[in-house]
Amino acid sequence: MKMKETLQLGKTAFPMRGNLPVKEIDYQKEWNEADVYGKRQALNNDKPSFILHDGPPYANGDVHMGHALNKISKDFIIRSKSMSGFRAPYVPGWDTHGLPIEQALANSEGVDRKQMSIAEFRKLCEEYAWKQVKNQREVFKRLGVGGDWEHPYVTLDPTFEAEQIRVFGKMAEKGFIYKGLKPIYWSPSSESSLAEAEIEYKDVESPSIYVAFTVRDGKGILDTDTEFVIWTTTPWTLPSNLGIFTHPDFEYVQVQVADRKFIIAKELVAKVAADCKWEDYEIMKEFRGSDFEYMTATHPFYDRESLVMNADYVTLESGTGLVHTAPGHGEDDFYFSRKYKLGVLSPIDNQGHFTDEAPGFEGMFYAKANKVVPQMLEENGKLLSLSYFTHSYPHDWRTKKPVIFRATPQWFASIDGFRKEALDIIENDVKWYHPSGERRIYNMVRDRGDWVISRQRVWGVPLPVFYSEKGEPIITPETTEHVAQLFAEFGSNVWFEREAKDLLPEGFTHPDSPNGIFTKETDIMDVWFDSGSSHAGVLGTRKDLSFPADMYLEGSDQYRGWFNSSLMTSVAVNNAAPYKAVLSQGFVMDGEGKKMSKSVGNVIAPAKEMKSKGADIIRLWVSSVDYESDVRVSTEILNQVSESYRKIRNTMRFMLANTTDFNPAVNAIAFEDLRSVDQYILVKFDKLVQTILTAYEEYQFSTIYQGVLNFLTVDLSQFYLDFAKDVLYIEEADAYNRRAMQTVIYEIVVKLTKLLNPILVHTTEEIWKQLDEAEEFAQLSEFPTAMNYPEADAILAKWDQFHEVRDVVLKALEEARNEKIIGKSFEAKVTLYPTQEVADLFATIQSDIAQLLIVSDLEVAPVGTAHPENALVENGIAVVVEHAQGETCQRCRAIKVEVGTLEDAPTLCNRCAAIVREHFPEALLPEEAE
Numbered sequence: 068m069k070m071k072e073t074l075q076l077g078k079t080a081f082p083m084r085g086n087l088p089v090k091e092i093d094y095q096k097e098w099n100e101a102d103v104y105g106k107r108q109a110l111n112n113d114k115p116s117f118i119l120h121d122g123p124p125y126a127n128g129d130v131h132m133g134h135a136l137n138k139i140s141k142d143f144i145i146r147s148k149s150m151s152g153f154r155a156p157y158v159p160g161w162d163t164h165g166l167p168i169e170q171a172l173a174n175s176e177g178v179d180r181k182q183m184s185i186a187e188f189r190k191l192c193e194e195y196a197w198k199q200v201k202n203q204r205e206v207f208k209r210l211g212v213g214g215d216w217e218h219p220y221v222t223l224d225p226t227f228e229a230e231q232i233r234v235f236g237k238m239a240e241k242g243f244i245y246k247g248l249k250p251i252y253w254s255p256s257s258e259s260s261l262a263e264a265e266i267e268y269k270d271v272e273s274p275s276i277y278v279a280f281t282v283r284d285g286k287g288i289l290d291t292d293t294e295f296v297i298w299t300t301t302p303w304t305l306p307s308n309l310g311i312f313t314h315p316d317f318e319y320v321q322v323q324v325a326d327r328k329f330i331i332a333k334e335l336v337a338k339v340a341a342d343c344k345w346e347d348y349e350i351m352k353e354f355r356g357s358d359f360e361y362m363t364a365t366h367p368f369y370d371r372e373s374l375v376m377n378a379d380y381v382t383l384e385s386g387t388g389l390v391h392t393a394p395g396h397g398e399d400d401f402y403f404s405r406k407y408k409l410g411v412l413s414p415i416d417n418q419g420h421f422t423d424e425a426p427g428f429e430g431m432f433y434a435k436a437n438k439v440v441p442q443m444l445e446e447n448g449k450l451l452s453l454s455y456f457t458h459s460y461p462h463d464w465r466t467k468k469p470v471i472f473r474a475t476p477q478w479f480a481s482i483d484g485f486r487k488e489a490l491d492i493i494e495n496d497v498k499w500y501h502p503s504g505e506r507r508i509y510n511m512v513r514d515r516g517d518w519v520i521s522r523q524r525v526w527g528v529p530l531p532v533f534y535s536e537k538g539e540p541i542i543t544p545e546t547t548e549h550v551a552q553l554f555a556e557f558g559s560n561v562w563f564e565r566e567a568k569d570l571l572p573e574g575f576t577h578p579d580s581p582n583g584i585f586t587k588e589t590d591i592m593d594v595w596f597d598s599g600s601s602h603a604g605v606l607g608t609r610k611d612l613s614f615p616a617d618m619y620l621e622g623s624d625q626y627r628g629w630f631n632s633s634l635m636t637s638v639a640v641n642n643a644a645p646y647k648a649v650l651s652q653g654f655v656m657d658g659e660g661k662k663m664s665k666s667v668g669n670v671i672a673p674a675k676e677m678k679s680k681g682a683d684i685i686r687l688w689v690s691s692v693d694y695e696s697d698v699r700v701s702t703e704i705l706n707q708v709s710e711s712y713r714k715i716r717n718t719m720r721f722m723l724a725n726t727t728d729f730n731p732a733v734n735a736i737a738f739e740d741l742r743s744v745d746q747y748i749l750v751k752f753d754k755l756v757q758t759i760l761t762a763y764e765e766y767q768f769s770t771i772y773q774g775v776l777n778f779l780t781v782d783l784s785q786f787y788l789d790f791a792k793d794v795l796y797i798e799e800a801d802a803y804n805r806r807a808m809q810t811v812i813y814e815i816v817v818k819l820t821k822l823l824n825p826i827l828v829h830t831t832e833e834i835w836k837q838l839d840e841a842e843e844f845a846q847l848s849e850f851p852t853a854m855n856y857p858e859a860d861a862i863l864a865k866w867d868q869f870h871e872v873r874d875v876v877l878k879a880l881e882e883a884r885n886e887k888i889i890g891k892s893f894e895a896k897v898t899l900y901p902t903q904e905v906a907d908l909f910a911t912i913q914s915d916i917a918q919l920l921i922v923s924d925l926e927v928a929p930v931g932t933a934h935p936e937n938a939l940v941e942n943g944i945a946v947v948v949e950h951a952q953g954e955t956c957q958r959c960r961a962i963k964v965e966v967g968t969l970e971d972a973p974t975l976c977n978r979c980a981a982i983v984r985e986h987f988p989e990a991l992l993p994e995e996a997e
Contacts, residue, residue, distance in 0.1 A: 068987060068989045068990045068992075069990070070957055070958055070974070070983075070990055072987070072990070073958065073982070073983050073986070073987040073990050074796045074797065074958065075728070075795060075796055075797075075798070075799075075800055075805070076796055077721070077723075077724030077725035077726075077727065077795065077796075078724055078727055079720060079723040079724040079727060079837060080837060081719070081720050081723050081724075081833065081834060081837050082720075083716070083717060083720060085681065085683070085712070085716060085830060085833075087680065087681020087682070087683055087684065087829065087830075088677060088678055088679065088680070088681050090681075090829065090833065091209075091211070091677075091681055091682050091683065091829045092209075094829050094832055094833070095208065095209070095211070095829075098832075098844070098846075101843070101844070103213075103844050103846050103847065104213050104214065104215070106844075106847060107149050107213075107846060107847060108154070108156055108611075110847060111149060111153065111154040111155070112154060113154075114152055114153055114154045115152070115153055115154065116153065116154045116155070116156075116613060116617075117148045117153040117154070117155045117617050117618075118155075118156070118606070118612055118613055118616045118617050118618075119141055119144055119145060119148075119155070119157065119616065119617065119618045119619075119620060120158075120601065120602070120605065120606060120612070120616035120618070120619055120645070120646065121141065121157065121158060121159050121160045121220075122137075122160070122598070122619060122620070122621040122625060122629045123160035123161045123162035123163075123220070123221075123222060123598050123601065123629075124137075124161060124162065124203065125161075125162045125163075125165070125167065126161045126162065126163045126168070126196045126197075126199040126200045126203065126221075127167045127168055127171055127196075127199050128199070129202075129203075129206075129672060129674065130203050130206040130207065130672075130673055130674065131655070131663070131670070131672065131673070132655040132663070132671050132672075132673060132700050133622065133654060133655045134203075134206075134207075134673070135210060135655075135673045135685055135689065136652060136655055136689055136692075136694060136698065137620070137621065137622065137652060138159075138207050138210060138212045139210060139211075139212065139685065139686050139689040140620060140652065140689060140694060140766075140768070141157065141212070141620055142157075142210075142211065142212045142213060142214075142686075142825070142828075143689070143690070143763075143766075143768055143825045143826060144618070144620070144763075144766060144825075145157045145213065145214070146213065146824065146825035146828070146846070147763040147825045147850070149846075150821065150824065150825070150846075150848065150849055150850045151760070151763070151849070151850045152849075156214075156215065156611045156612065157212075157213065157214035157215065158214065158215050158218070158219065158220055158605065158609060158611070158612060159204070159207065159212075159214050159215070159216060159219045159220075160219055160220040160221065160222075160601065160605065161196075161199075161200045161203070161219065161220075161221045161222065162222050162594060162597060162598045163193075163196040163199075163200070163221055163222045163223040164196075164222055164223060164526055164527040164528065164591070164594050164597050165524075165526065165527060165594040165597075166257050166259065166465055166524055166526075167465055168192050168195055168196055168199075168526055169192065169524060169525070169526050170465070170466075171195060172188075172191055172192060172195055176191075176195070178191055180525075184563075185525050185563045186560055186563040186564045188525060188526075189525060189526055189560050189563065190560065192526040193223055193560075196221075196223055197221075200219070200221060204216060204219070206673060206674050209674070209677055209682060210673060210677070210682045210685060210686070211682045211683070211686060211828045211829060213828075213846075215611075220601065220604065220605045220609075222528075222594075222597045222598060222601075222604075223558075223559075225554055225555050225556065225557065225558040225559070226555055226604070226608065227600075227601075227604035227605070228528050228554045228555075228558065228559045228604075229551040229552065229554045229555035230551070230600060230603045230604035230607065230608060231528055231592070231596065231597060231600040231603070231604055232528070232531050232547055232550050232551040232554055233547065233548070233551050233603065234596075234600045234603050234636050234640055235530070235531060235547065235592070235596070235600075236531070236542070236544060236547030236548065236551070237639075237640045238480060238636070238639045238640060239542040239547065240544055241484070241639065241640075242481070242484065243480055243481045243484045243485065243639050244478065244479070244480060244481075244520075244542065245478070245479055245481060246476060246477070246478050246479070246540055247476070247477065247479055248411055248474055248475070248476050248477075249398075249401060249474060249477065249479070249517075250394070250395060250396055250397055250398050250400070250401050250413070250472040250473060250474045251472070251473065251474075251475065251477055251519045252265070252266055252461065252470050252471075252472065252519070253415075253470060253471050253472070253473035253475065254463040254466065254468065254470045255417070255418055255419025255432075255433070255468070255470075255471065256419075256463055256466035256468035257463055257465065257466055257524075258417045258418060258523060258524075259522045259523045259524050260475065260477055260519050260521060260522060260523065261463060261470060261519075262518065262519055262520075262593050262595055263515060263516075263627065265463065265464050265465070265595075266461045266462070266463075266464060266470065267461075267462050267464040268459045268460065268461055268462065269459070269460060269462050269467075270457050270458065270459055270460070271457065271458070271460040271469065272455050272456070272457050273300045273301070273437070273455065273456065273457075273458060273460070274300065274302055274437050274438075274441060274453060274454070274455055275298070275299075275300050275452075275453070275454045275455065275456050276298070276299060276300075276302055276440075276441055276444070276450060276451075276452065276453050277296055277297070277298050277339065277342065277343055277387065277450075277451040277452040278296070278297050278298075278299065278305070278367055278391070278444055278449055278450060278451065279294035279295070279296055279327075279329065279367065279448075279449045279451055280294060280295040280296075280297065280311060280364035280365065280366070280367060280373055280449075281293075281294050281364060281365045282294065282295065282362065282363075282364055282365075283363040283364055283365045283372060284362055284363040285362055286361065286362050288354070288358055288359075288362070289321075289330070289359075289362065290328070292328060293321060293328045293329070293330060294327060294328065294329050294330065294364075295311055295329075295330045295359075295364050295375070295389050296329045296330060296331050296339065296387045296389060296451065297311060297386070297387060297389050297390065297391040298339075298385070298386035298387050298389075298391075299391045300456075300458070301396070301437070302436065302437050302440035302441055302444075303433045303434065303436035303437050303440060304391070304393045304396045304397070305367070305368075305391070305393075305440050305444075306369070306414060306421070306425040306427075306428055306436070306440070307393035307395050307396055307412045307413060307414060307425070308366060308373055308391055308392065308393050309371075309373060309374065309392060309393065309394060309404075309409050309410055309412060310373050310374040310375065310376055310392035310394075310400075310404060310407070310409055311364060311373055311374070311375045311376070311389050311390065311391065311392055312375075312376050312377065312378045312380075312381050312389070312390040312392050312400075312403065313356035313359050313360075313375065313376075313377060313378075313381060313388065313389055313390075314332075314356045314377070314378070314379060314381035314382075314388065315355070315356045315357040315360070315377040315379070316355065316356060316357070316379075317332050317333075317334075317355070317356045317381070317383065317388055318332070318333040318334070318353060318354070318355060319331065319332055319333060319353070319354045319355070319356055319358075319359070319388065319389075320332075320333045320336060320350045320351070320352065320353050320354070321350070321351045321352040321353075321354070322336060322340075322345075322348050322349070322350055322351070323348060323349045323350075323351050324345050324347075324348045325347075328351065329451075330354075330359075330389065331387045331388065331389070332383055332387060332388020332389070333350075333353065334383050334388070335383060335386070335387055335388055336348075336350065339387055342452050342454070343451045343452040344452070356377060356381075356388075357377060359375045359377075360375065360376065360377045361374070361375065361376075362374075362375040363375065367444055367447055367449035368427075368443050368444065368447055368449070369426070373392075374407060374409060376392070376403070376404060376406075376407050376409070378390075378399070378403040380399050380403060392404060392409075393412070394409055394410070394411045394412070394474065395411045395412045395413030395414075395473065395474040396413060396415075396471065396472045396473060396474070397472055398472065398516065401474065411474050412424065413473050413474040413475065414428075415433055415471065415473055417523065418432075419432055419433050419434075419471065420432055420433070421433065421436070427443075433471060434469070441453050477519050477520075477521045477590075478519070478520050478521035478530055478532070478588075478590065479517040479518060479519055479520065480517060480518040480520050480635065480639070481517050482512070482515055482516070482517050482518055482635065483517070484639070485635075485638050485639050486512065486513070488638055488642065489512050489634060489635065489638045490509060490512055490513060492634070492638060492643065492644045493505060493508055493509050493512065493634070493644075494509065496643070496644050496647075497644050497646060497647065497648065497649060498647065498648040498649070499648075499649050500648060500649065500650040500651070500766065501623070501649075501650065501651045501695055502695075504623075504626065504649055504651055507626045508626045508630060508631060508634070508649075511626060511627055511631060512631070512634070512635075518593075518632075518635060519593065520592055520593045520596050521588075521590040521591075521592070521593070522590060522591050522592065522593055522594075523590055524591055525563075525591065526591070527591030527592055527594060527597070528554075528559050528591060528592045528596075528597060529559055529562040529563070529587075529588065529589075529590075529591055529592070530588045530590050530591065530592055531546065531547050531550040531551075531562075531588075532587070532588035533546060533567055533570075533571060533585050533586070533587055533588070534567075534585065534586045534587070534588070535577050535579030535580040535585065536579060536580045536581070536582060536584050536585075537579045537580075539579050540588075541577055541579075541585070545572055545575070546571060546572065546575070549570075549571065549572040550562075550570060553570065562587070567585040567586050567587040568583065568584075568585055570587060571585060593632075595628060595629070595631075595632035596632065596636065598629050598632065598633070599629065599631075599632030599633045599635065599636045600636055601633065602614055602615070602616070602633055602636070602637050602641075602645035603636075603640070606645065614641075614645065615637075615643060615644060615645050615646055615647055616645060616646045616647070617646070617647050617648060618646060618647065618648045618649070618650060619633070619645075619646040619648075619649050619650070620649075620650040620651070620652070621651060621652070622651065622652050622653070622654060623651045623652065623653055623654070624654075625651065626651065630646075630649055630651075633645045633646070650766055651695075652694040652695070652698075653694060653695060653696045653697035653698055654697045654698075655697070655698055655699075655700055656697050656698070656699050656700075657669040657671070657699065657700070657701055658699050658700070658701030658702075658703055658704055659699075659701075660697070660699060669701075671700050671701060671702070671705070673685055676705060680705060680709060681829070682829065683712065683827045683828070683829050683830050684705060684708055684709050684712055685705075686826055686827060686828070687708050687711060687712050687715075687772070687826060687827060688700065688704070688705060688708045689768070689826075690768040690769065690771060690772040690826045691708060691711070691768075691769055691772045691773075692769060693769055694768075694769075711772075711776055712827075712830075714776065714779060714780065714784075715775065715776070715779060715823075715827070715830075716830065718779045718783060718784060718788070719816060719819070719820075719834055721788060722788070722812045722813075722815065722816045723816060723834065723837050723838075725791070725795045725809065725812060726809050726812055726813045726816065728800060729806070729809040729810075729813055730839070731810075731813055731839070734801075734806050734809065734810070735806075735810045735813075736803075736806055736807050736810045738854075738856060741807050741810065741811070742804070742807055742913045742914055743862070743865065743866075743911065743912055743913055743914070744787070744866070744912070744913075744914050744919065745807045745808060745810070745811045746856070746862055747862050747863070747865070747866040748782065748783075748787045748811050748815075749811055749814065749815075749854075749856065750856050750859045750862050750863055751778070751782050751863070752778065752782075752814075752815050752818070752819075753853055753854045753855070753856055753859070754859075754863075755774055755775070755778050756818060756822065756851055756852075756853050756854075757853040758770065758771075758774050759771050759774060759775070759822045760822075760850065760852075760853065762774070763825070763850075768826070771822075771826065772826075775819070775822075775823065783815075787808075787811075788812075789921060790918055790919055790920075790921050791808050791812075793918050793921070793959065793961075794808050794918070795808060795809070796959075797958065797959045797978070797979065797982070798982070799982050799985070799986055816834070816838065817838060817840060817851075818851040820834045820835055820838070820845055821845060821848050821849070821850055821851055822850065822851070824845045824846060824848075828846070831845045832844060832845050832846070835848075865908065865911065865912075868904070868905075868908055869908060869912065869919075871942065872899075872901075872905055872908070872944060873919070873920060875939065875941045875942065875944050875946055876897060876899070876920055876922075876946055878939060878941070878946075879897070879939040879946040879947075879948050880892050880895055880897075880922075880948055882939060882948070883895065883948035883949075888948060888949065888950055889948065889950055892920070892921045892922055893921060893922065893923055893960060893961060893962070894923065894950055894951055894962060895922045895923065895924075895948050895949070895950065895951055896922065896923065896924035896925070896926070896948070896949050896950065896951040896952065897917075897920065897922050897924070897925050897926070897946060897947070897948055898925075898926045898927075898928060898946070898947040898948075898949075899925065899926070899927045899928065899944065899945075899946055900928045900932055900933075900934040900938065900944065900945035900946070900947075901927060901928070901930060901944060902930065902943045902944060903930050905944060906927070906930050909927060922951070923951040923953075923961045923962040923963065924951045924952070924962070924963075934947065935947060951963075952964050953965070953966055954966035954967050956974070956975055956976040956979055957974035957975060957979075958974075958975055958976075958979040958983070959976060959978065959979050961976060963976040963977070965977050971984070971991055972984070972991055
């Protein structure tokens with residue numbers, strides 16, 4: 068028998084290398100076959116529920132790291148809640164209507180919408196959406212996200228569409244739905260109206276012009292040779308000008324410049340003069356803005372009146388104090404001109420081209436008019452100044468093209484009808500986890516106008532509106548419920564497959580349609596109304612869910628999107644928020660903090676990374692980031708996370724290997740019977756357990772990541788497990804010290820595996836297979852509870868004091884190593900000159916202190932003994948390091964003076980010789996030694 072065979076060297080089937088890209092797929096197949104998700108739900112069936120309602124990602128395009136951050140974060144929450152006393156089902160969802168799918172069919176699939184009926188095109192859209200759902204679902208499942216993947220909610224599902232119609236119907240019944248002609252965001256590139264949530268801002272260069280309007284009727288106050296001066300950055304809207312606004316309380320002046328007289332706000336004269344390069348001007352008269360009310364001016368290039376009006380929205384921040392007014396192209400222009408019954412002129416078609424209502428511009432794209440209008444004004448002598456400047460301008464967030472304000476007949480949801488209630492709910496009924504979340508959505512709801520819910524597209528849920536012969540809209544509880552039932556049975560495509568009369572309830576009559584002739588609305592609903600109705604279509608209809616949800620969790624852009632639209636529809640219909648709490652996340656950027664882009668080449672794709680690294684690396688990355696702000700990811704960052712993963716895996720592997728012969732039912736030692744150092748590590752770990760449980764409750768996953776790595780690195784690898792080798796390998800199998808350490812190690816492995824399961828779901832299941840625990844899968848276990856050991860603080864204080872001494876010794880050992888006195892610390896003899904406190908401390912530690920310090924020999928001098936000059940002195944402690952005397956023990960590798968003196972065991976120290984004599988005498992036989 069060889070001497071090596073007398074050691075208790077750890078062995079485990081848990082490999083050093085994870086091979087995650089392969090093994091994870093095998094584990095997922097096993098979980099699917101065993102229905103682990105279903106078993107977890109069954110286990111928790113009678114427990115309190117926690118419902119995290121999934122915000123539906125859009126069913127178009129590959130899954131990106133933003134998706135991964137969001138879905139995995141939700142998975143952390145669902146899994147942790149499931150393991151801590153809650154019934155926490157997860158129903159994933161998809162948003163499947165809208166323009167991007169129409170565009171994808173036209174651009175990548177080569178579909179010509181004009182060559183088929185609307186119903187045929189919608190069928191192609193549906194097929195495309197389902198294909199995208201399938202592709203994304205596979206990636207989400209591959210990321211280890213658990214849930215009811217076979218029964219997701221999808222906004223094109225007929226039952227969902229039916230509930231959406233019912234939400235619309237209830238809002239209409241309460242008087243919140245109306246049709247009106249108002250300026251709204253219009254995207255010429257999408258040929259559709261847009262909601263505020265679909266707008267993003269980009270910097271553009273625009274013309275800045277000052278224009279003179281000659282007074283036509285000055286009401287006896289102004290001569291007709293006087294000119295009102297306006298300033299605008301949208302020259303293309305001048306063909307639609309119908310008026311000028313002044314502030315009733317501002318001071319205005321008549322300025323003489325050569326032979327012309329201009330009206331300008333007094334406070335802005337100097338600025339206007341500089342911009343218009345007036346070298347010599349004189350103020351002639353002063354007026355109040357109210358003096359100008361109901362005067363008229365002549366349009367600068369049309370023979371048309373422009374009415375002068377008063378409004379308090381006029382400011383002196385820029386311009387001239389006189390505002391060019393085109394009610395068809397400006398929200399303030401529209402609202403403030405209602406008092407004056409001013410018309411609404413919007414001579415722009417769906418594609419952004421002028422109609423014949425703008426003579427001289429017919430067929431011209433509106434943006435081109437920004438050059439043509441100044442030229443016309445120059446020819447008419449009405450252009451006083453032209454310059455260019457860069458500013459932020461609204462764009463269509465899908466096409467990335469500029470949008471315009473354009474008055475068209477649209478369907479609206481009146482936010483004013485329930486705004487105050489919504490604001491009260493935001494402040495009092497919802498917990499907003501992100502510090503600025505409540506303020507952001509409060510301000511948005513407070514300031515937002517009425518919600519434009521109609522879209523001039525075809526791929527979406529139709530607005531369930533009928534029209535009478537007189538053109539009056541018909542929305543009644545009877546008609547909407549009938550449409551909802553039709554949609555539930557046939558899907559919303561039935562709206563485009565049948566005539567209006569066939570979509571109405573049988574025998575339906577209306578006084579405005581005496582001949583029984585009806586037509587139907589052709590617009591569809593804003594897709595935010597789709598997803599915003601999910602509280603009804605999902606929470607309100609699925610037996611495993613409930614309303615309101617405990618949490619919504621999405622990206623920070625959803626304060627203007629899903630958080631907002633869900634709140635609006637729910638408050639309108641239910642007088643309550645659809646969620647009890649909202650958690651938001653920042654965006655995922657590249658390693659330098661830049662937005663990811665295929666053209667730049669900085670995209671990190673989850674599907675690709677899983678093929679080389681595995682899903683658990685991405686999951687660990689998610690746990691490592693501070694998701695409240697924008698987060699970064701790159702190959703380098705994921706490589707760093709891989710190193711952290713290796714640290715976790717290899718430390719767990721060491722602990723598994725050294726507990727293979729440990730049976731907790733037989734070998735475990737009670738806490739009160741453990742050595743002080745073992746108690747210390749359990750107390751430290753119990754503090755970590757408390758930290759992790761609290762972090763899960765507060766959704767602070769990076770606290771878990773940092774806490775686990777710090778514990779594994781500092782408390783275990785650099786201390787406890789470092790000196791443990793001298794016990795676990797060297798002592799006999801049933802030695803008290805060895806069983807004590809195994810007790811500690813096994814408890815840590817089991818509890819840490821459970822606590823890490825929501826994050827490293829695949830790796831922890833691999834670990835679980837090596838443990839002798841009752842549950843078939845780690846996912847079916849429960850989180851451990853904190854032990855709150857007695858005298859915990861005193862134990863920590865004692866060992867904190869020990870570590871202060873140890874730090875001084877380690878420093879002395881490092882200096883000795885640098886001076887070539889020793890190589891490894893095991894070659895050292897340490898002489899310690901302690902204070903009385905240190906001597907008292909050592910007296911309370913039941914362990915071999917030399918073993919704790921990993922040195923071969925330790926001598927503790929009596930308190931008060933003078934130390935030699937070459938000692939390292941810190942904190943009143945002196946340490947001298949020299950090379951240990953003796954030879955190296957063949958078995959434990961310590962240097963001992965007795966090695967070579969024992970006749971029957973010449974290569975061993977006293978400790979090893981005693982163990983081998985009793986348990987492995989054959990190892991001492993000469994033939995075995997050879």
